[in-house]
Structures are given as structure tokens and as C-alpha cells.
């Protein structure tokens with residue numbers, strides 16, 4: 270009997286469709302699950318064997334091709350020295366003997382672009398994946414595999430692609446003890462303690478995933494920097510990672526603590542104009558390049574939130590940055606200098622401080638400096654207008670900084686696809702120098718021929734099995750790569766690509782998933798900070814609502830500073846009558862933002878303080894509109910739950926259940942946000958809830974009493 274049972278179990282398990290085996294999400298969007306008929310046959314005819322030269326990056330490309338074909342088509346395409354028949358995939362640069370005679374138009378593709386073409390070589394039908402540099406070949410292979418993942422034809426190809434930005438980097442806010450600041454996916458994947466002796470195979474998968482979306486740099490350490498990362502024993506660990514990443518076209522960068530000459534060098538000062546200080550940095554940089562010849566450079570957070578910097582010595586950000594840039598320049602290193610500054614001593618609107626400090630420095634930075642600007646002027650809120658520095662420093666290379674990790678958007682459990690947020694920021698019209706000058710365009714156009722361009726994303730990667738803390742947060746890592754490659758990208762097709770590769774190409778699966786993703790960030794905005802509110806999170810860890818908080822040391826750390834609700838109304842007056850932050854934008858933009866009738870309603874309370882009975886565009890008064898939006902956010906989460914329920918048997922059980930449970934957490938927390946916020950604002954507005962909107966489940970004190978001191982990610 271027992272044997273019969275065992276036999277039955279065996280038969281049943283063999284009968285399971287392959288997609289049904291438990292998946293953890295570790296494979297990300299590179300799942301390469303078997304392709305069904307008739308695609309299997311069509312693809313297989315086109316991938317019978319491949320040719321490639323023996324160089325590390327093209328070998329990595331070939332290995333990825335083999336992995337993908339093995340997974341999707343069920344066989345290992347063999348390597349051949351040359352084209353042996355139809356179906357060869359020819360990988361190489363324009364100079365490789367099989368490709369050169371084709372005279373492909375590669376020049377305009379730059380060092381990282383690629384071309385995929387169906388061609389005839391020696392009378393055989395082949396697919397050529399060609400580039401100027403080996404990394405382009407690797408990118409091309411990922412694209413070729415994506416066609417199959419997306420069930421698109423591969424027989425008549427003519428694709429050419431090149432990245433629009435030069436630097437596409439992740440910023441890991443990872444401490445040396447593996448704690449990740451604002452990390453919700455476990456601890457740092459850099460197992461420093463075991464490096465360089467043990468190299469976790471996961472590092473290779475990290476590199477593959479990044480290369481698949483064109484990321485070409487990674488800052489390994491936290492912006493709140495620790496000088497110890499620059500010590501020789503640490504550089505040996507960094508070198509080990511650099512060697513693993515190199516074949517994948519990824520350079521490593523470190524954060525540089527501005528006071529390192531004091532902490533490591535024993536100097537009395539870190540004054541950037543002191544020759545000893547400059548000498549120390551030069552020697553340190555030379556040492557780093559001896560260890561890591563293709564080291565990318567530094568990222569620096571200076572004079573911001575307690576970090577040391579040039580202002581400690583009454584020097585400007587340009588003086589500080591240039592000193593480091595000069596040390597890096599002989600090695601072609603890049604310095605990314607953050608514009609995220611605001612000071613406790615400065616009573617001016619925090620929104621205005623970075624602009625005030627950096628705008629006068631336009632044109633004063635060295636060529637190899639990129640000033641790294643967050644998308645908005647405050648701090649990665651669920652919604653912010655674009656940063657006024659974009660377009661305001663035409664002589665300075667600016668790079669975008671987005672936050673992939675969801676510090677302010679519900680940590681790992683809330684489903685919030687950030688592609689829509691990034692598209693919104695990148696498509697914002699700065700009107701500088703003219704109407705139609707979008708943020709994306711400014712990022713793409715180098716200020717001069719040699720100047721760098723770039724985009725940084727604060728990583729959401731950690732030691733969790735699924736890398737990002739949730740299945741859906743992988744989409745944000747993926748989307749970041751896509752937007753960094755092409756700032757003109759659109760959120761919806763990017764979501765569609767990710768959904769098909771990650772969950773399966775069946776439109777009955779991708780349709781609902783894309784719909785969920787596209788509305789998800791707006792839902793968070795609605796249940797946390799609707800109508801242009803911002804920064805209303807609880808203190809420190811930023812987990813959950815805290816709009817009532819008013820007792821923190823620095824005024825701009827308090828939520829009340831941001832919403833300014835009182836008996837008369839709510840909102841931050843940043844018009845000319847208020848702080849005049851609108852004056853930092855181009856006049857045409859200032860005219861829109863500064864006019865309560867013209868400002869997009871999504872920024873209404875960001876720029877205006879308005880009476881509770883102000884008539885909004887829906888016809889409702891402001892108070893009623895606010896409550897309506899909070900409820901809309903909660904309802905949107907319920908809709909996502911229903912959509913996900915409908916996918917129960919269409920995706921693998923384990924990932925499906927994880928998402929279901931996370932959505933339930935999100936629903937509860939959305940309700941918490943809504944109820945706590947409505948209870949608080951009602952205590953100020955003293956207005957009744959509009960008809961049909963339920964009273965919060967508890968009184969305000971109940972929400973105020975909630976304390977979650979162990980919420981993850983808090984800076985240490």
C-alpha cells in the first residue's frame with residue numbers, strides 16, 4: 270500500500286507542469302522557462318549553434334545564450350568555430366572575421382550599443398549580434414533572449430540600440446557590517462567578512478541581472494560613508510567583487526567620506542584647499558587604481574545630515590568636489606557629488622536649499638564631476654514636483670538620483686511600481702531653456718562633448734531569496750535599468766516586459782499584472798499623501814503615518830512643517846506670497862505652480878496653503894476631496910487584491926501566495942494610513958466626514974500611541 274502511494278506521488282509530481290514547481294523569485298526576470306509550441310520549433314530552427322571569440326565578456330554572453338536556450342528550448346546550443354548551417358547565432362564585434370564583411374552600421378552605436386540582425390553568411394541563415402565593444406554583445410544577447418521570453422519572432426530581425434546615458438549606476442546604501450540603510454530585503458549581499466576568500470556565486474547572478482538591463486556601475490557602500498572602506502584590507506575585498514563584475518561591464522565605485530584624511534591619514538584637517546589633504550587623496554586614489562585598474566570613482570554625500578564636507582572649512586561644494594575630481598582624473602575616474610543638502614541652521618524652506626547652494630556654482634565643477642540630484646527637492650516622497658536644479662545648471666553635468674528602495678512608499682510589502690513615478694519626473698517640462706525641455710532631455714544632452722551623463726538608483730537589493738524583499742519590487746530594479754538606458758522609456762511597456770518575463774507571457778497573466786502595477790503608485794500617493802502633501806511619515810524609520818509629529822529638533826524633520834494644517838486650512842505656501850520656492854523654476858513653470866487654478870492638482874498642497882472649504886476641481890471642497898482621495902487609495906488596494914485572486918491558478922503557487930499575503934498587509938496598512946491621517950486632520954479641520962465615508966476605527970490618540978521601534982532600515 271505504501272509503495273503504491275509512493276508510486277502515485279511520483280507519477281503525480283512528474284505530471285506537474287514545469288511552471289508549477291515552487292519558485293522563490295530568485296531567478297528574477299531571467300527565468301527562462303520552457304517555451305510552448307509553435308514557438309519552440311520556430312526558435313529552435315534559429316538557434317542551432319553559435320560562434321564566439323574567447324574573451325571574458327563574450328564568453329559571459331555565450332554562457333547566457335546557452336542558459337537561456339537550455340531553459341526555454343530545452344537543449345544546449347553547441348559552440349562552433351564558424352557558421353556550420355542555418356540557425357547560427359554569430360556573436361562578436363565589428364572586427365570579428367565573420368561579421369566584418371557584412372559592413373554593419375555599428376559606428377553610431379557607441380561603445381555599449383548593439384545590433385541584432387538576421388543575415389546570410391556563407392549562404393546560411395544566421396542571426397548576428399554585433400557591437401563595437403564586447404559588452405554590447407552581452408547586452409545584445411540579453412535582448413535576443415528577451416524576444417523569446419516575450420514570444421516575439423526572431424527570424425527577421427533588425428534591431429539596433431544604444432544607451433542614452435553613459436553612467437547607469439546602482440547606489441547601495443550598505444554598511445560594512447551588512448546593515449542596509451533603508452533596506453527592506455534582508456542584509457547586504459556583500460558578505461564582506463568572507464571576502465575576498467569566499468566569493469558567493471550570487472555575485473555573478475547580481476552581475477547578470479544588472480547587465481541584462483544595462484546597468485554598468487555599482488556603488489558598493491552607503492552614502493553615509495565609513496572611511497574604513499578605503500583601507501587596504503577592504504580594497505582587497507572590493508577588488509574581488511570588481512573582478513567578478515568586470516566581464517559584465519560593471520565597474521565598482523565607493524563612497525568617500527570627506528573626513529577620511531583625518532580618520533585614516535592622521536591629518537589635522539580635511540580642508541580641500543590644504544595641499545596635504547589633496548596629496549593624501551591623490552595617494553589614496555593612486556593606491557585604489559593599483560588594486561582595481563578600472564575602478565569607477567567616488568560618490569560623495571557632503572555637508573548633509575551630519576556628514577563632513579567642505580563647508581566645515583568654509584569651502585564651497587565645488588572646491589570640495591574638484592579636489593577629489595583632480596585625484597581621480599588621471600585615472601579617468603568619475604566623481605558623483607550629491608546635491609542633497611539642507612541645513613538645520615538655515616531657516617529657509619528646505620525645498621529651496623539645494624538650489625540656493627548649487628545654482629551659483631554652475632560651471633565651476635571639473636569635467637569629471639557629475640552633480641547627483643534627487644528627482645524632487647525634498648526627499649523621495651511618493652510624489653514630488655521635479656527638482657528646480659534640473660535645467661538651472663546648463664554648464665554642469667547633472668545626473669538623476671531615484672530611490673528604488675521604497676523608504677517612503679511602504680517598504681517591501683506595499684505593491685508600488687515606480688516606473689510611473691519616474692516617467693512623470695523624466696517627462697516633466699522644465700521650460701529651460703525652452704518649452705519642451707524635459708528632465709529626460711537635459712539628462713541625455715552632455716554639457717560638452719566630453720562630459721558625462723548618468724542616472725543613479727538607490728538599490729533595493731538584499732540577501733532575501735527574492736533579492737528585493739518582494740516579488741513586485743523586482744520590477745523597480747528592472748525598470749530603473751530601463752529608464753537609465755533610455756530616459757524616454759514609458760512605464761507601461763516596461764511593466765509589460767517585466768511581467769511577461771517574470772510571471773509568464775500569457776496575456777491573461779500579464780494583462781491584470783500590468784493593470785495592477787500601473788495604478789499602484791497612485792494608490793500609495795492617495796492613502797499616504799494625497800493632493801501634494803508629503804513627508805508625513807513616522808520618525809526615523811519612516812514606517813507608518815505621523816502627521817501630528819511636531820517635537821523633533823529640526824523644524825524640517827517634523828511632518829507639521831510640511832502640511833501646515835491649521836483651523837483655517839492646509840498646505841505649504843511656496844508661492845511668491847510664501848517662501849517663493851516657485852521662483853527657483855523657470856518663469857513659465859513658476860506661473861503654473863504658483864497659481865492655484867493652474868497648478869496640477871496633484872501638487873496643490875505642495876505649493877499652496879488653502880482653506881478647508883476651497884473648491885477643488887471635482888467640485889468638492891478641499892476637506893471632502895482629501896478624505897475622498899484617502900479612501901480611493903484604500904479601495905485601489907482592494908481592487909489589486911481582487912485582481913490578484915483572479916490569477917490564483919495562472920502563476921506558481923509560492924510566489925502567488927507571497928504576493929497575496931503582502932497585499933493583505935498593504936491593505937491593512939493603507940487603512941491605517943487613511944484612518945490615522947483622517948483622524949488627525951479632522952482634529953484640526955473640525956469638519957464632518959463627507960457622506961459615505963466611514964469614521965476611523967479608533968480615536969486619534971490610539972493612532973498616536975502606535976510605536977514600532979524595530980521597523981527596518983532606519984539609519985544607524
Ligand code: BDP
Nearest residue numbers: 450451492493570609648984
Ligand atoms: C533620506 C534617508 C536617509 C539617507 C538620505 C540621503 O532617510 O537614510 O541617508 O535620504 O539620501 O531619504 O542621504
